[in-house]
Amino acid sequence: MKSDHLLKHGSITLIWFWLLAFALIPFGLVTIASFLSHSDSHLIQLPFTLSNYVQLNNIVYLKIFEESFYVAGGCTLLCLVLGYPFAYIIARLQTRFRSLLILLIIIPFWTSSLIRSYAMITLLKPEGLINSTLRWLHIISQPLPLLFNDTAVMIGLVYNLLPFMVLPLLTNIERLDGRLVDAARDLGANRFTTFRKVILPLTLPGILAGCILVFLPAMTIFYIPDLLGGSKTILLGNLIQNQFLVAQNWPLGSAISVIFTLLLIVLLVIYWANMRGRMQEELSA
Amino acid sequence: MSSLLHSLRRLPTISYVSAILIFFYLPIFVLITYSFNQAQYSLLWHGFSWHWYQNLWADRDLWVAAGHSLLLGVTAATIAMTIGGLAAITLHRYLFSGKQLLHALVFVLILSPDIVMGIALLILFSLINIPLGFWSLLLAHITFCIPFVVVTVYSRIVSFDPDIFEAATDLGATDMIIFTRIILPLLWPALFAGWLLSFTLSLDDVIISYFVSGPGFDILPLRIYSMVRAGVKPEINALCSVMFAVTVALVVLSQLLIRKKK
Structure with missing residues (x-):
């Protein structure tokens, strides 16, 4: 019986200790750091100040926030438009290839996004597959500048994040009761009405989960703007990375990520309001 | 006949799924193919080679x-x-x-x-x-x-x-x-x-x-x-x-x- 006690309380203590020490406390430290002052010799020092946040209210930073928002929003929308029909078709598919197809979506979900970004470069670069093919077909004579611009960043982001939209959608749509769709059709609803009134509301949790999994990383995977945008596109992730590792202004970098974390919290609250505790099912795919 | 019609009706769905899967896998496929290409910079196929893998092995x-x-x-x-x-x-x-x-x-x-x-x-x-x-x-x-x-x-x-x-x-x-x-x-x-x-x-x-x-x-x-x-x-x-x-x-x-x- 003593070992039972140890098993239960030991496990609970262990997981709480770990998450407190390496997740909650560090996040708290970021928040504190964002209210401290910057110094060249100590990285962070007293006194407490609001100046980091005041400093962010500057046209340069506001522009980066705005651009990050547009790029991430555009990427999320594209992933949703491309991913929803894809997830829907696969979820409703009745073939023996189904588990193979699902595996083919899971693989890009888990494999290195850096390697997949690099693979995209080999496709887009001046002597890459697309340009070579177009030249070979005599459609173009000079290589198109496909790399190092905003479009390349967007392609890279969608390429990387589409699986993160598809997987939660797939899990959600799989659980959708097909009889409800049939019932709506039997009762005279056309395809569009059935989609709008039955399918869409029932798959909203999957949509929201997918959007969170795409929107936030789209702003912060700093190596995609770096590699595919040729460092011309600066998004939130690049800004934070720069403040921490180049400019060495930790308080300012912390302030940016606090604002970013607030955005995450807002999205989560919207999500929870729509879900009421069914969250884990979406993610346990 | 009906099965042919059925397959034709499913053609758009099948092509859509294939297009997305090609989008997922084409870049990787190209990357792997060219890791075996003898040429250093060109995308043209210059013959099969283990050369780059040998370089890795020696690094x-x-x-x-x-x-x-x-x-x-x-x-x-x-x-x-x-x-x-x-x-x-x-x-x-x-x-x-x-x-x-x-x-x-x-x-x-x-x-x-x-x-x-x-x-x-x-x-x-x-x-x-x-x-x-x-x-x-x-x-x-x-x-x-x-x-x-x-x-x-x-x-x-x-x-x-x-x-x-x-x-x-x-x-x-x-x-x-x-x-x-x-x-x-x-x-x-x-x-x-x-x-x-x-x-x-x-x-x-x-x-x-x-x-x-x-x-x-x-x-x-x-x-x-x-x-x-x-x-x-x-x-x-x-x-x-x-x-x-x-x-x-x-x-x-x-x-x-x-x-x-x-």
Whole structure:
């Protein structure tokens, strides 16, 4: 019986200790750091100040926030438009290839996004597959500048994040009761009405989960703007990375990520309001 | 005739699914193909060659980085599997205060972007004077793997028949016996899947490692990142192909383990 006690309380203590020490406390430290002052010799020092946040209210930073928002929003929308029909078709598919197809979506979900970004470069670069093919077909004579611009960043982001939209959608749509769709059709609803009134509301949790999994990383995977945008596109992730590792202004970098974390919290609250505790099912795919 | 008509009706769906899959896999396929191309810069096929793989094989620094990544991945995955596995079992078996909060925290950690965890741990490590290197990377990797283990293991454990536990308790089994004689034997595929996924995550992580690694301890993903930034060399194609093949094998194995009894 003593070992039972140890098993239960030991496990609970262990997981709480770990998450407190390496997740909650560090996040708290970021928040504190964002209210401290910057110094060249100590990285962070007293006194407490609001100046980091005041400093962010500057046209340069506001522009980066705005651009990050547009790029991430555009990427999320594209992933949703491309991913929803894809997830829907696969979820409703009745073939023996189904588990193979699902595996083919899971693989890009888990494999290195850096390697997949690099693979995209080999496709887009001046002597890459697309340009070579177009030249070979005599459609173009000079290589198109496909790399190092905003479009390349967007392609890279969608390429990387589409699986993160598809997987939660797939899990959600799989659980959708097909009889409800049939019932709506039997009762005279056309395809569009059935989609709008039955399918869409029932798959909203999957949509929201997918959007969170795409929107936030789209702003912060700093190596995609770096590699595919040729460092011309600066998004939130690049800004934070720069403040921490180049400019060495930790308080300012912390302030940016606090604002970013607030955005995450807002999205989560919207999500929870729509879900009421069914969250884990979406993610346990 | 009707089956032909049926197939024709499904043509748009089939082409759409194929188009997306081609989008997913074409770049990787091109990358792997050209890792075997003899030519250095051209995309034209100049014949099959192992040359770039031989260059990798001869690269001492790369072996050192690979060794570090292996050590880090195995250690982080093992510890994350232990802590995450125990957490998942606890979440399922026991009632305790803060249970909902723990559940929520795990999912917030999965959703929160890497960069936030990267800088948070960087601040923590510099505050408590943990030098950036193996130990900082290990603590970081364990932390970002734990939530994925919890989710993987938990989704398996909820599929167990609850009567098993009740029957065992009725027959006088203590929790410890239930744990070692029932839970572990039934759960090992999910635990191993969690281990494999953690190892994959550790092997692939760039963003968090970028913040908490030190100059003395080079690891593969960061090495690849600096190689890619430095410029396109054909050896990178080979290295990325190897990494891709390894992670695909790990992911496929983990999926087989999870899906076995569904």
